[in-house]
Amino acid sequence: MRQNFSAYSFRLKKNKNYINILFVSILFFLLLLPIKNFSQSKNSKPFVVVLDAGHGGHDSGNRGNGYFEKKIALNIVLKIGKKLEKTPDIKVIYTRKKDVFVDLIQRANIANKADADLFISVHCDAFTSPKAFGAGTFVLGLHANERNFKIAQKENAVIFLEDDYEQNYDGFNPNDPESVISLILMQETYLDQSIEAASSIQKSFVSNLKRKDRTVKQAGFVVLKYTYMPSVLVETGFLTNSSEGSYLNSSKGQSNMSDAIAKAIINYKSQRESSMQNQISYSDSTKLNIKLKKQVSLLFKIQISASKKIS
């Protein structure tokens, strides 16, 4: 009888050892499974940038010192595009690559259809005083002052050259400051990212090119209103200023400006990716912890119930 009891107790111990080995193996397998899935989940969609050269065709833009804003904007945009096209994971789309007129709403539609990650509209500024100079970047918002309203008014005036502007822009009047308030609601969603992109461009102008810093500002630009993505309008400098005008009209000036803007876009892309990665890592590690806790508690329940049956 005693011998039988010893044999039974030996078998019990042996079974418990098997269960423990099985428990550790399953736990190890479950630990590996979610980590493998996490490392496989990578975003393969390219970063889509829409480059918008302001004006074109019968709309020359401003003619400060006899220069053509539409030509300078297009040259800068094409140069930015060439640089970005060489960058991995970036897809470039242009609203125009030639000297043609494109409605403002059509420019936004091109970006929306492409489901773009960033919209950059390139322009040159003009002012009544030839002394004004420097590069500035704008995001959509209320005009903080009369000067910003004037800049937006000038860029928005192009809609008067369009055939159906009253229908297309819901009765928007570029000359009425009140009319602009209705513009800003949609872009509010992307305001933080638009400011992040604009700041990156502005920093690049100042640190790479030593341009006068006219800072990031908010104003009511129609072209930025209809885009469903972070959007920035760049005023590369004043054609009405003699030295800045000739710099922007020169091949060297256009190369420098496009270099600075392209670098800023690449920099913004990296910032967004690292911020997205942090968000993904955080939510994934939280999900992973919850999943593991559930799995471990389930395994303990199985082990306890198995041990009870044996003993």
Ligand SMILES: [Zn+2]
């Ligand atoms: Zn313009």
